[in-house]
Amino acid sequence: MAQLRVGLAQINPVLGDVQRNLQTHLEFIRKAREQEVQLLCFPELSLTGYLLKDLVRDVAIAADANRPTMAELLAASQDMDVLVGFVEADSRHRFFISAAYLSQGQILHVHRKLYLPTYGMFEEGRYWAAGSRLGAFDTRFGRFGVLICEDFWHMSSAYALWQDGADVLLLISASPGRGLSPEAALGSSRSVEVMNQMYATFLTDFVLHCNRVGFEDGLNFWGGSTVFGPDGKLIAQAPYFEESLLTTTLDLNALRRVRVQLPLLRDERPTLVYGELRRILRSSSAVP
Amino acid sequence: MDIASKLMLNTEVTRRVLVQFLRHELQRFGFRKAVLNLSGGVDSSLSCFLTAEAMGPDNVLVLLLPYRSSAPESAAHAEQVVALTGVQSKTMDITPMVEPYFEQHPEISDVRRGNVMARMRMIALYDHSVVWNGLPIGTSNKTELLLGYGTLFGDMACAVNPLGDLYKTQVRQMARAVGVPEAIIQKPPSADLWVGQTDEGELGFAYAEVDKLLYLLVDERYTADEAIAEGFDAQFVTTVVRRVQAFQFKRMPPIIAKVSRRDVGHDFLYPRDWGT
Numbered sequence: 001m002a003q004l005r006v007g008l009a010q011i012n013p014v015l016g017d018v019q020r021n022l023q024t025h026l027e028f029i030r031k032a033r034e035q036e037v038q039l040l041c042f043p044e045l046s047l048t049g050y051l052l053k054d055l056v057r058d059v060a061i062a063a064d065a066n067r068p069t070m071a072e073l074l075a076a077s078q079d080m081d082v083l084v085g086f087v088e089a090d091s092r093h094r095f096f097i098s099a100a101y102l103s104q105g106q107i108l109h110v111h112r113k114l115y116l117p118t119y120g121m122f123e124e125g126r127y128w129a130a131g132s133r134l135g136a137f138d139t140r141f142g143r144f145g146v147l148i149c150e151d152f153w154h155m156s157s158a159y160a161l162w163q164d165g166a167d168v169l170l171l172i173s174a175s176p177g178r179g180l181s182p183e184a185a186l187g188s189s190r191s192v193e194v195m196n197q198m199y200a201t202f203l204t205d206f207v208l209h210c211n212r213v214g215f216e217d218g219l220n221f222w223g224g225s226t227v228f229g230p231d232g233k234l235i236a237q238a239p240y241f242e243e244s245l246l247t248t249t250l251d252l253n254a255l256r257r258v259r260v261q262l263p264l265l266r267d268e269r270p271t272l273v274y275g276e277l278r279r280i281l282r283s284s285s286a287v288p
Numbered sequence: 289m290d291i292a293s294k295l296m297l298n299t300e301v302t303r304r305v306l307v308q309f310l311r312h313e314l315q316r317f318g319f320r321k322a323v324l325n326l327s328g329g330v331d332s333s334l335s336c337f338l339t340a341e342a343m344g345p346d347n348v349l350v351l352l353l354p355y356r357s358s359a360p361e362s363a364a365h366a367e368q369v370v371a372l373t374g375v376q377s378k379t380m381d382i383t384p385m386v387e388p389y390f391e392q393h394p395e396i397s398d399v400r401r402g403n404v405m406a407r408m409r410m411i412a413l414y415d416h417s418v419v420w421n422g423l424p425i426g427t428s429n430k431t432e433l434l435l436g437y438g439t440l441f442g443d444m445a446c447a448v449n450p451l452g453d454l455y456k457t458q459v460r461q462m463a464r465a466v467g468v469p470e471a472i473i474q475k476p477p478s479a480d481l482w483v484g485q486t487d488e489g490e491l492g493f494a495y496a497e498v499d500k501l502l503y504l505l506v507d508e509r510y511t512a513d514e515a516i517a518e519g520f521d522a523q524f525v526t527t528v529v530r531r532v533q534a535f536q537f538k539r540m541p542p543i544i545a546k547v548s549r550r551d552v553g554h555d556f557l558y559p560r561d562w563g564t
């Protein structure tokens with residue numbers, strides 16, 4: 001399949017209200033269906049909002065197809081693949097910032113956020129358990145990888161997904177806007193845009209980034225969701241700060257054309273990296 | 289390093305964030321209206337312009353609350369802002385409200401009198417918040433908050449504050465961009481609590497200077513020694529660092545003595561926007 005219609009649902013979730021957010025999801029899925037979208041991504045914690053603090057325990061759901069919220073989303077995923085962000089509770093009462101990839105009524109993949117920022121304005125380490133698995137997965141459109149916000153501030157995460165075969169990276173976030181300057185974008189927006197473009201360029205992958213909008217406790221979420229092609233060029237961008245549905249068509253054949261011209265994937269030497277990392281970690285001079 | 293240029297901001301992006309912030313935060317609490325105290329200074333004038341843009345001028349009530357010694361130009365400037373923004377306004381002289389207290393305390397100092405007046409204005413603000421059914425909007429900027437230059441439970445009291453992360457020099461940039469009259473932007477900042485009071489006279493340094501220092505210490509996480517190496521006077525740096533530290537209490541809710549397993553101050557941690 002050479003063409004893939006994708007959508008980024010740049011929504012403003014209601015803090016702690018899963019039912020209302022579910023309705024927003026179903027509404028965006030309906031709108032995306034009108035535009036013949038085949039894969040629709042929602043932002044980090046799209047079903048709950050971000051700054052939950054002690055609400056984490058109240059809005060958690062299991063990654064279980066039989067739970068009502070998940071069941072409704074799965075029903076809506078019969079003809080369109082959907083990536084949603086939610087609070088996942090495991091059977092032992094740990095809570096994760098998770099993203100579920102739903103396809104044809106099945107939960108195809110769940111990614112649990114690996115890196116929990118606990119510095120400056122962030123206090124995720126206080127409320128959440130960190131995920132411990134990083135892997136690409138096969139979909140009916142190709143092999144994808146999912147990362148959540150702080151995960152992609154660690155370039156090893158994207159690198160690992162690339163080595164695991166991901167041709168399309170789905171990055172989702174609830175990124176608070178900050179950093180004033182004379183520039184027409186906030187500093188945090190610029191950083192994330194540069195990062196996404198860098199991944200697309202260096203990995204010769206499609207890189208989709210879905211960010212949310214809205215305000216929570218004085219934090220603004222800046223939106224500006226992007227789609228970059230494997231040549232590192234911007235394909236589409238949603239507006240800053242406004243709720244919107246960004247849709248575009250990916251020409252998956254571009255992966256072949258770009259990688260023939262620029263065979264970074266062919267020439268990459270993960271075994272070298274692995275060996276050197278092992279040596280570095282074993283050596284006494286390594287950072288503990 | 290050209291620190292002044294680091295304080296320059298894109299007024300359009302900032303305006304967009306602040307206006308949307310006001311609109312979203314008020315709406316999520318079920319409010320369509322807002323109320324604020326307008327002194328005729330640059331901070332409250334900017335708050336007034338932003339709030340009028342966010343909620344529509346008909347939904348904004350500003351209170352003009354002069355005292356008998358207030359500078360006449362303060363009221364004139366406030367009236368100009370009311371006319372330019374089209375907000376609703378109400379003027380109440382606080383003199384007969386605060387004088388009886390002053391009469392009972394003949395030894396009262398300027399600072400105490402100033403605090404009583406600031407708190408009287410807070411009472412008027414919160415009372416009209418009920419009558420007007422609007423949330424009280426703040427006017428304290430980042431410089432004032434960091435230096436503790438404000439009256440606790442007085443002019444610092446509000447429900448939402450659009451200016452709290454803007455240094456005074458950034459407030460001036462924003463004020464110019466939204467159309468606050470130049471005379472208001474240019475005049476020496478003053479709490480106008482007694483005749484001849486100016487912020488810079490009372491603080492002992494200029495906003496333009498202290499903003500640059502605070503930017504390095506707070507935003508860029510410079511140590512005091514690094515700021516001195518950057519060219520700031522050592523005594524000035526020490527004074528400012530001590531001041532920021534001394535007034536931390538004004539920026540925090542009261543401390544609660546923890547005795548239970550879960551208390552309001554330490555581990556009952558819900559977002560302010562809980563349930564909205």
